[in-house]
Structure formats: structure tokens, C-alpha cells
Amino acid sequence: MSFLTVEHIHHVYFTKESATVALEDIKLNVEEGEFVSFLGPSGCGKTTLLSIIAGLIRPVEGSVKIANKIITKPDPIIGYMLQQDYLFPWKTIEENVTVGLKIIGQKTEETTTNTLSLLKEMGLENVEHQYPSQLSGGMRQRAALVRTLATNPRILLLDEPFSALDYQTKLRLEDLVWKTLKDYQKTALLVTHDIGEAIAMSDRIFVFSAKPGRINRTYLVPKELRELTPFDARQHPSFSTLFQQIWKELDQLEVK
Structure with a gap:
């Protein structure tokens, strides 16, 4: 059984005038010790999903289970x-x-x-x-x-933790965080707008489409990249190939 299971998450934001579907039928599994990223256009619900997994928001439908425990509120794990x-x-x-x-x-x-x-x-x-x-x-x-x-904690949720930093500091911190989480065998979910960051740090990448947010495609980062530090992964030929592939997909999603 997977360490993290997200089952049929559906979430709607309500105002007096309207109801906006933020997430629609989100299903995913993450194994213990895995590092995954959420990529997608602005407004696709990535941070909303992270908040639901954290137990900060109760979804309209669906459930989140971590280590066989249903999450309905913040938890020390x-x-x-x-x-x-x-x-x-x-x-x-x-x-x-x-x-x-x-x-x-x-x-x-x-x-x-x-x-x-x-x-x-x-x-x-x-x-x-x-x-x-x-x-x-x-x-x-x-x-x-x-x-x-x-x-x-047994799982870390990272919501754009490097985006406010200068590029050189960001690259150094990517390596430091990646190594620390590997050393401590932590499971991690990263929300980012940075394709390169997602490829360099992750084992898998979930690409979201927007309005409503759905998982459009899942990418398995090549083994040769997963075994390298984020900085070194950026120099590998496979990095550019995957970057272009994800870039084209996100570009098409933005146009829709």
C-alpha cells in the first residue's frame, strides 16, 4: 500500500455570487521516501491540494490517507x-x-x-x-x-520554498534540501512553477491542467537524473529533453 493516497479529491470555492471548481477528481499515490512535484498553470489548484493533504482544508469530496491514517486536520507526521x-x-x-x-x-x-x-x-x-x-x-x-x-515529520510539503531567493542561493538550497531529505529518508511533495526545479529534485512530476484542476499527465524522471544532485542533474543531456517535453505540454495547457 502506498504511503500517501489521495482519492477522488474534489474541491469548490464558494462566494455569494459564484462557485469555482478548484480541483476535480484528483487521484494519486506516493511511495515512502519518494520526492514528487506538482507543476501546472497558475490557478490550477496545486497549493489547494497541498493544503488539503496537510489537513488545513477539508475537501468537498474525497479523502487523503498518510501511513494508513485518514487526514482531516493538521498532524505531527x-x-x-x-x-x-x-x-x-x-x-x-x-x-x-x-x-x-x-x-x-x-x-x-x-x-x-x-x-x-x-x-x-x-x-x-x-x-x-x-x-x-x-x-x-x-x-x-x-x-x-x-x-x-x-x-x-514523515512527509514534507514544500510550497515554492525557493521562489523568493536569488538564483545562485536557490540552486545551493535545492542541493541541500534534496540531500537532507534523502539522508533522512523523508517523503516530499513540492509545489513549483519552475520546470527545471521539478526535474532536478523529483522522482516523479504531476502536471496539472487548470480550471478545474486535474492531473493531466505524470512524468517519471529518468533514473540517470534521479541519481544525481539537482545541480548535476541540470547538466545532464536527459534534463534538456524532459524540460522541452514538459515545457511544450504546459504551453499547450496555458493556451486552452
Whole structure:
């Protein structure tokens, strides 16, 4: 049985004047330790689906199951990382990265030590007593990742976590996040508008059509790319071939 199962998700946004179908009959499975991406035109419901999987939104129809558990509300087995880091500016980095542990009642000397060790693994040594304003954007996103991993979630949901960063920092963080998730054997779902990012980081890519959001096609990233770091994958000849294929499909979806 798959680690994540999304069954017949259908969601509608209602206003006083109208009803907009955001997602229609979404079905997908993700295996444990797999990294998948959601690509598609703006407004195709990618973030809505991520929020449903996170238990933040109840769908009109359908269900989400993670590790044989039906998800109807936020759960500690799920970690969520957003485009903005949302670090508390009045708290130190140590206080920020351990806040999740404190909320779920798991902040101990041992879990705090483990979290600070993870900070060092992320190249954030000796920053625990600093404040977010003293860190660069890339450093803040790394701290946000540490905060997400501190509670040891089994699946990570990543909603365009690199889109606000400069290109060089983005490439470095892609490699760091990819390696960290592989090392810790985490399952991950990435929402992105960046075709290259999806190819470089993922095992599979789900391409969505818009209005209403449906899964138009699923791409299996070639084995030779999956075995490389994101930076190295971008240099491989297979990368360009898959990029062009997905680009053409998205271009056609935008025209429809």
C-alpha cells in the first residue's frame, strides 16, 4: 500500500455570487521516501491540494490517507514549508527552530540538542543566539527547514520554498534540501512553477491542467537524473529533453 493516497479529491470555492471548481477528481499515490512535484498553470489548484493533504482544508469530496491514517486536520507526521520563512522576528534562531517541539510538547534537552546539530548540518553553525533579521534570505530558509524537520515529520510539503531567493542561493538550497531529505529518508511533495526545479529534485512530476484542476499527465524522471544532485542533474543531456517535453505540454495547457 502506498504511503500517501489521495482519492477522488474534489474541491469548490464558494462566494455569494459564484462557485469555482478548484480541483476535480484528483487521484494519486506516493511511495515512502519518494520526492514528487506538482507543476501546472497558475490557478490550477496545486497549493489547494497541498493544503488539503496537510489537513488545513477539508475537501468537498474525497479523502487523503498518510501511513494508513485518514487526514482531516493538521498532524505531527506532516511538515509544511512555505515560500516565506515565517520566523518570529522577536525570537532567537534557537527559539524559532524549536518552537514546533514546544507546541507539541516534545521539547527536551535531547531534542533541542538534535535540532541544534541539524542547524550545523545546514551550515548554520553559531547562529542559534542570533535573530532572523541578522540572517540572509537563504539562511532563514535553511532555519525554516530545520524548524520543519525538528519534529521529525514523515512527509514534507514544500510550497515554492525557493521562489523568493536569488538564483545562485536557490540552486545551493535545492542541493541541500534534496540531500537532507534523502539522508533522512523523508517523503516530499513540492509545489513549483519552475520546470527545471521539478526535474532536478523529483522522482516523479504531476502536471496539472487548470480550471478545474486535474492531473493531466505524470512524468517519471529518468533514473540517470534521479541519481544525481539537482545541480548535476541540470547538466545532464536527459534534463534538456524532459524540460522541452514538459515545457511544450504546459504551453499547450496555458493556451486552452
